[in-house]
Amino acid sequence: MRKLNKLIVVLWPGHFREFEFYKYELNFLNKFYKIEVHNLYMINKKNYSRLFSEKFKKKNFNILSFNNFTDWKTKMKNHTKDKRVFVISFLSFNYLSAFKYFNYLINENIKVLEFLNFGFPEYSLSKYERNIFFYTDKIKSIVLRPIWSLQTLKKILSLYIFKLILFYKIKKNNFFILCTNKNNLTKTFKKSFSVINGNSWDYSSTLIKDSNKKKTPSIKYAVFLANPGPAEISDSLIMKQKYFTNQENYFNSLHFFLQQVERKYNIPIYIALHPKVKNKNQRKFYKRKTFYGLTKDLVKNSEFVISTTSTGISYPLIYNKTLVVIYSDDYNNDPRLKKMTFFICNMLGIKKFNIDNFDLPHKRMFLQKINQNIIYKFKKNYLSSERKKIPNFEIIKNII
Numbered sequence: 001m002r003k004l005n006k007l008i009v010v011l012w013p014g015h016f017r018e019f020e021f022y023k024y025e026l027n028f029l030n031k032f033y034k035i036e037v038h039n040l041y042m043i044n045k046k047n048y049s050r051l052f053s054e055k056f057k058k059k060n061f062n063i064l065s066f067n068n069f070t071d072w073k074t075k076m077k078n079h080t081k082d083k084r085v086f087v088i089s090f091l092s093f094n095y096l097s098a099f100k101y102f103n104y105l106i107n108e109n110i111k112v113l114e115f116l117n118f119g120f121p122e123y124s125l126s127k128y129e130r131n132i133f134f135y136t137d138k139i140k141s142i143v144l145r146p147i148w149s150l151q152t153l154k155k156i157l158s159l160y161i162f163k164l165i166l167f168y169k170i171k172k173n174n175f176f177i178l179c180t181n182k183n184n185l186t187k188t189f190k191k192s193f194s195v196i197n198g199n200s201w202d203y204s205s206t207l208i209k210d211s212n213k214k215k216t217p218s219i220k221y222a223v224f225l226a227n228p229g230p231a232e233i234s235d236s237l238i239m240k241q242k243y244f245t246n247q248e249n250y251f252n253s254l255h256f257f258l259q260q261v262e263r264k265y266n267i268p269i270y271i272a273l274h275p276k277v278k279n280k281n282q283r284k285f286y287k288r289k290t291f292y293g294l295t296k297d298l299v300k301n302s303e304f305v306i307s308t309t310s311t312g313i314s315y316p317l318i319y320n321k322t323l324v325v326i327y328s329d330d331y332n333n334d335p336r337l338k339k340m341t342f343f344i345c346n347m348l349g350i351k352k353f354n355i356d357n358f359d360l361p362h363k364r365m366f367l368q369k370i371n372q373n374i375i376y377k378f379k380k381n382y383l384s385s386e387r388k389k390i391p392n393f394e395i396i397k398n399i400i
Contacts, residue, residue, distance in 0.1 A: 006400070007079060008035045011089040011101065013042040016063055018056040019275040019293075023201055024090075025208075025393035030061055032397065033086075036079075038072060039065040042095045069100050080108065086400045087112045093162045094155040102162075106169050113399060116179040116189070117392075119200025119382050120311045121347065167192040176399055178392065181385040196395065199384040202314040204392040205296055214297045222269045223298045224258060225307040225315075226286070228276040245330040253328055255287050257355040258306070264360050265367075269306070272298045304367055309341040314383055317375050322367045323348070329356040348374055 008029060010016070016037045021027055026035055055063075066072040079085050087105060089112055091098040105112050170192050178198040179185060185195060199207065258269045271290040273282060280292040291298060299305055299315040304322035307313050316323040325345050331338040345352040348370055351361075360366065386395075 006033045007083045007085050008033045008400070009076070009079065009085055009087045010035060010037040011087060011091050012037055012039050013091050013095060013098070015039055015041070015065075017276075021056070021058065021061075023205075023275065025201075025204065025391065025396075026061075027058075028208075028391075028393040029396060030058060033400070034060045035062070037061075037063045038075075039063065040072065040091070040098075040101070041065070042091065042097050072101070073104055076104070076108075076110075080110065085110055088396070089114045093159050096154065096158040096161060099158075099162065099166065102166060103169075106166065106171075106175070109171065109174055111174050111176075111400075113176045113178060113396065114193075116177055116185065117198055117200050118311065119180065119202055119314055121344065121378075121382055163188055178395065180383060181381055183385070184381060196399070197384075197386045198392050198395050199386060200311070200314060200382065201392065202296075202311060203318060203379070203383040206315075206318055207389050207391040208393075214294055216291075216294060216297050216301045217268075217270060220267060220303050222261070222265075222267050222304045222306065223272050223302045224254075224269055224286075225272050225295065225299075225305065225310060225312040226274050226282075226290075227308055227310065228274040245328060245333075250328060250330065251285050251287075253355040254326075257326065257353065257358060258286075258288070260358075260360060261306070261366075265363050267303060270298065272312075274312075309337060309344055313344070317348075317370065317378055318383070320369065320375070322369055323350050324366070325350060325352045326355050327352060328354060348378065 010026070012020075016039055029035065064075070066075070076085075087110055089102075091101060092114065093102075102112075167188060172192070172194045175193050177185070177189060177193040177195045179195060180198065180200055180203075182190065182195045182197055189195065198204070261267075262269055269288060271282070271286045271288060272295040273280065273290050273292045275293070275295070277292070280290075282290045295312060296315055299321060300319045302321060304324065305313075305316040306324045306326060307316075308326060313323055313325070315321075325341060327338065327341050331341065341352065350370060351366070351368075353360075
């Protein structure tokens with residue numbers, strides 16, 4: 001039964017798309033509350049409007065786009081006059097442009113929920129590991145990926161300003177942070193916010209009973225978890241940063257690698273498309289069958305999983321599948337991503353293959369499972385430390 005006189009306002013930094021309605025479990029919250037999404041276009045509004053034109057409709061669900069803060073504030077004032085409003089924010093503290101929105105919400109004593117549940121470790125080095133190669137790679141990253149480097153600097157500055165000016169104004173009973181493990185948060189966050197243990201979004205999706213059984217291949221198969229780029233819209237494209245891989249070279253090398261795996265281990269490989277893609281059939285790029293919206297189910301029923309460095313690797317960990325990570329020579333154009341790839345492989349104790357230069361091992365070596373202790377630690381730190389196994393939308397309902 002729908003709860004009356006309750007409105008959830010979702011603050012979105014870019015252009016909200018239909019797959020996000022399901023990924024962030026708004027389809028379940030929408031059964032109980034009216035939901036209104038506010039597109040705020042924190043970065044590159046022109047790019048968002050050019051790249052994303054899709055519109056979708058749901059009952060008791062609406063999407064509004066705002067050109068400026070003043071228009072948004074007027075709308076919020078109208079809402080708070082006669083309705084009990086709860087704000088779910090995806091703005092994060094990484095954008096300085098979000099400061100005025102958070103400041104308004106805090107001053108008006110509006111209840112807000114933010115998320116720190118990315119579901120993936122951050123690459124880090126101790127000060128003892130920072131040698132000359134570390135700094136040369138830093139310089140190389142700045143030269144090769146200047147826009148991303150500038151964005152990283154902005155995030156650091158933004159968080160510093162939030163902590164310095166805004167955090168002390170927060171009333172803990174009005175501002176919630178949902179994270180995967182509160183023990184991993186800094187004292188500043190624990191002191192300023194009501195911190196709640198929840199799940200990464202991928203892990204949360206596995207806790208929801210799906211009444212609609214989705215069809216996956218009935219034969220034995222492996223699955224490759226695809227990125228949106230280089231053929232589709234990626235974060236780099238939105239940021240106007242040239243994608244680090246050459247599209248033709250990447251797909252040729254990827255096809256050859258997957259083909260060799262199929263032949264050596266006698267198993268077909270299907271493609272799980274990234275939820276961000278617009279084209280739902282990409283056989284012409286991958287030269288094999290592709291599936292959209294079935295990643296979780298494909299992984300669950302697969303023999304093993306091949307992936308790039310992506311949050312999607314949580315699925316093979318959850319379902320205890322062999323995981324193999326790939327990269328290419330083009331990763332030299334993005335030292336940060338290459339280091340992250342090697343870092344995550346070392347953390348999980350899994351194999352990595354350069355699709356431009358590889359030698360496949362014996363099947364038993366290739367299919368070696370991840371150590372259970374490693375999986376347990378990864379789940380606890382990055383996917384969920386909540387023993388009750390409650391999906392995020394249920395946790396959010398309890399907060400509202």
